[in-house]
Amino acid sequence: MSQTCAPITIVGLGTGDEDQLTLGVWKKLQSVSSGQARLFLRTIDHPMVSLLTANQIPFQTFDSTYTAHGTFEQVYESIADQLLAAAGEQSEEIIYAVPGHPMVAEYTVQLLKERCGKQGISLNLLGGESFLDQAFLRFGFDPIEGFQLLDATRLNRYSLNPHLHTVIGQVYDTLTASDVKLTLMDVYPDDHHVVVGHSLGVSGQEEIVEVELHELDHLKGYGNLSLVWVPRSEEDSVHGRSFGRLHEIVQILRSPEGCPWDREQTHASLRKNLIEEAYEVLETIDEDDPDHMCEELGDLLLQVMLHAQMEEEIGTFTVYDVIATLNEKLIRRHPHVFGSNKAEDADEALMNWNAIKVEEKRKKGIDVSQQSVLDGVPRELPGLMKALKLQKKAATVGFDWSEAHEVLAKVEEELQELRQAMVSQESSAAREKLEELGDLLFSIVNLARFLKVDPEEAIAQTNRKFVKRFSYIEEQLRLRGKSFEQTDLSEMENYWQEAKKVTKLDT
Structure with missing residues (x-):
């Protein structure tokens, strides 16, 4: 672009009522009639268009651009490209009018802000009344209580915070409203009350309807001027589904005003509980009982929360540090998912994982060459599980049987040695029986490995x-x-x- 490019001024048309249009914006729009500027509207679907028509102010719209592209991102990119091209082709000012306020939910404005400076084009913005002004007024809540504005087309459960008033814009149609409903139902009960506002502040067109969440997409009238308001909530039915509430409950249980039993617990006293709860989860998996599994997974999570809370109380780490550490590890050890590495199958993914673990040890100053091949097997694992892991590690360096029948012969050999120990009359017979029985079990685990059967299962x-x-x-x-x-x-x-x-x- 040359330095003779026409300037671009972005104006906000407000929420739709001409009485709410700012005087400065109206003067700027009137300059079009005198030939001082050229007016582009993002869309003709706005109540203020009738005022422009009544005052014979000429304009062009980008409505055809919406039908020419498959996604909103492509539409907005195209609109920005066309405006920049127009600024380079003429000398009169380019006025780009958008609904509401230019800096609220207007992606094309962000694109123009980014590109105009790079291309030597002067960019000015004139604010208009935002739909948020009408939302605060018509819905009747004070944003100082806590407020968030979210885009319906990008909504996800992780952006929702029930402690805040939530206004959701860009609810263009029933399909979008259905997507909003499904996302909200991940956090809120199905019968939670929400409020839908159509054409807020526009005389004769405004409609405000309160419905239960599951009815959100049953309403008619969704369009460019539709909003969904989810009032802030302190109800247990809402916050009971949040991780923050779980953290808060565990803090209370461990507090001086909490439960005497929970306050007395230590890492050591809860040690066996952690193991027991893990096994109870395994039992629900074997039973194929989803409801029971849900409950037992909660009991297992409670053990994690309690151990993390004990450390939080002495200032070493919190459960959020646990989560952050886990997130970082998962991303770091999956470069084939979050990076540029490739893994065509599970074996290759496991190789990546193990290679990264070795590198992590080196960075911690651990000399991997001095470590035993058998290192890394938890000391407290159940016997059969530990035997299986030890055998798998030894097998990685070639210390293994070749065929299953060789292992079966070893089982028979160990069984014979146990028989001999059982008839022994020596003083060490009791210890010998213990050792020979252990050898037999160890060889049976080896056989299970060759049969591709988990011995614990x-x-x-x-x-x-x-x-x-x-x-x-x-x-x-x-x-x-x-x-x-x-x-x-x-x-x-x-x-x-x-x-x-x-x-x-x-x-």
């Missing part, structure tokens, strides 16, 4: 099967009015064989 399934069959025996005795003391082993064995048939039919 295998034993868990057998445990469940045992409980089910033993419960059958108990039920049969109850039906016959008998106790275990009145029953011999052969009778119980008969019921056990029946249970095997019944459980096989169930599966």
Whole structure:
């Protein structure tokens, strides 16, 4: 662009009532009639257009641009390009009129602000009444209480804060209103009350309707001048779904005014709870019970919250530091997702993960070459799980069997050694039986690995099967009015064989 480019002035047409149009903007619009300027409207769909027509003020609109492009971003880019081109082709001032205020929800204005300076074009802005002015007035809330303005086309649950009044603009049609409803329902109850405003401040056209959230897209009349207001809320039904509320509750429980039991807990006293709650979650997975899983995952999360709260109380870290650390780690260890690396399959993704872990250790000053291949296996893992992880780590450097039948032979060898220990009369027999039984279990885990079976899952399934069959025996005795003391082993064995048939039919 040359330095002889025409200046661009952006004016706000206000919310639609001509009585609300500022005097300065009106004078600027009138200059078009004298040939001093050329007027462009973003859209003809605005009540102020009738005033322009009545006063014979000529204008062009960009409505055809909306139909020529598939997304709003493309539309706004095209409008900015056309205005910049017009400024370079003529000497008279370019006036670009937008609904409301130029600096409120006008992406084309942001594009022009960014580009005019680079292309040597003078840019001026004249404010008009924003739709927010009418929203504050007509909805009747004070923004000092806490307020956020959100774009319906970019709405997501993470931008919603129930503690603030929320006004959602750009609700152009019923489809957009439906998207807004679904997003709000991630945070608010279905029957939460919201307010819809059409053409606020425009005489004869204004409509304000309060509805329950699930009815939001059932209303008619959505258009360029439609807003949705979600009043701020302190209701438990709303905040009960937020992470912040969970953090607050745990703080209260640990406070001097909170629960005496929670106050007394330490990392050590809660240690077993963390393990137990994790296993209860696993149980719900095995049961395929989503409702129970939801509850047990909450109990497990509570353990995390309590441990983090204890550290927050002494100033080391907070649960938000835990979250930040996790977020950073997930992004750092997934360069094939958040970066430029590639991973065609799960194995390649795992290789990336392990390589990054090694690099992280180096940055911490850890000499990886001096570490054992077996390092990194948690000390407190359950025995079968720990054996499996140790074997997998040893296998990465070639210390492994070649075929499953070799492992099976090892199982038989360990079983024979256990038999020998069982008949031993030496003083060390008890310790020898312990060691040989451990060796046998370790070799069975190795066999499970070659069979691609998780030993923990295998034993868990057998445990469940045992409980089910033993419960059958108990039920049969109850039906016959008998106790275990009145029953011999052969009778119980008969019921056990029946249970095997019944459980096989169930599966």
